[in-house]
Amino acid sequence: MAETASPPVAAETVAGRLWRVLRQAGVRAVYGDADRGLPVTARAPAALAPVLVAAHRRVHRELAASWVDGVLTIGAPAGGPAAAEVPPACPPEGWVVLLDEPERVPDLVALGVDAAAAGRYLAIRVDLDLAGPAGELRDPGPAEAPPTAPPEDHLARLAAAQRPVVLAGPGVITAGAVPALHAFATAGQVGVLNTWGAKGIFPWQSPHHWATIGLQRDDFRLAGLADADLIVAVGLDPDESPAERWQLAPSLTLAPDRLGALAHEWRRAAGLPPMPPLRHRLAEATQSGWTVRTGPLPPSRVTMTYGEIAARGGLVAADPGTAGFWVARTVGTTLLDTVIVPGHRVPPGFAVAAALVARIPSPARPVLAVLDDPAAGRVGELLELAASLGLPVPVEVWTDDGPAPDAEPHAARLRGAVYGDAPAVLPLRTDARWLARMTDVAGPVIAWNDRSTHP
Secondary structure (H helix, E strand, C coil), X not given: CCCCCCCCCCCCEXXXXXXXXXXXXXXXXXXXXXXXXXXXXXXXXXXXXXHHHHHHHHHHCCEEXXXXXXXXXXXCCCCCCCCCXXXXXXXXXXXXXXXXXXXXXXXXXXXXXXXXXXXXXXXXXXXXCCCCECCCCCCCCCCCCCXXXXXCCHHHHHHHCCCEEEEECCHHHHCCCHHHHHHHHHHHCCCEEEEHHHCCCCCCCCCCEEEEECCECCHHHHCCHHHXXXXXXXXXXXXCCCHHHHCCCCEEEECHHHHHHHHHHCCCCCCCCCCCHXXXXXXXXXXXXXXXXXXXXXXXXXXXXXXXXXXCCCEEEECCCHHHHHHHHHCCCCCCCCEECCCCCCCXXXXXXXXXXXXXXXXXXXXXXXXXXXCCCCHHHHHHHHHHCCCCCCEEEECXXXXXXXXXHHHHHHHHHHCCCCCCEEEECCCHHXXXXXXXXXXXXXXXXXXXXXX
């Protein structure tokens, strides 16, 4: 019996190699030109691709790239939190490197991924025929294992602590370590404070959830950090929690991947200590606004309605600013990554981009973007792009000269926009006097001030 010849295997093209290496390196989406040889998640003009890349990373907690005019950029300017330490091999911010040999694809993509992981970005100008053959790829041989430092005796420091408290940041979510954090908090009988980039790591009703902090001057003190004898820091973003603000007592910084193992070894039988005053004071100021039914509404009455969107698995995204403060401070969360307010300054319209990239893989997902100024930056262009893709993004704009509906009409208007299929920009005037109640509790707002590493 004659053997049947196997069909010939098509030679890998340059585009195929680039796309394969990107995926192997963890890049999960590409935004930009749809007709230049690489598959794109969504077409986008050059001016909008970077903000979509940055929003994708924040919403989906995975890397994305832009592909515009033959330039592949992994990461984006102001696309993520600054790394506490930048790897020595990381290129300077904003470098453009030339890709003119197919053999260099893995090396340059790896360099771009390292840059993005450090909060930077690397642009790769592709000077190759993407449809041409990629040729053979040399075998780099086995990778050298990175040197490992001797493990610290974390358990001894934990065991010696009488009044420990955990401060958790968004890196816990990105690392997939939320279940390990729950086990760690239960084993150690400790309260957990989270910055606003980690909203939802505990349901707000949990006794382990002590407060969301970092937005106001007195948060760290009123949350009990100064009274602890050990602050366990994990997954922090330095934009949300600069060291000089939270290091009010001896501290221990853990990598998120250490939490699970320590949860099996550490036990405290003392029970949860009394909750510090911040959460109760914030709750009193927030909940006093919930009962108001006539406009102009207190901001917390408005964000209570936003919380209903998040509780259904939707996404509420806000730009930094007045509205962003109230969203980050007062929207109760029970699900991860359903409320997003960046920890650093971002281009105006980031919230619109976040809502759009959330809908691309899930078109029926309810989303809402919340802004202070719809005319700033590229908000209008982002809304037009969303509509052209058949994924309109509803926007509520907090403005001093907008209408001030009562609670029920406001909620009905919002539901119509969020669950409808037409673009909607809804101006809203809230009662600005309520900000004084929050500053009376925890001092002035300090988020997004000049300390941010991303101007």
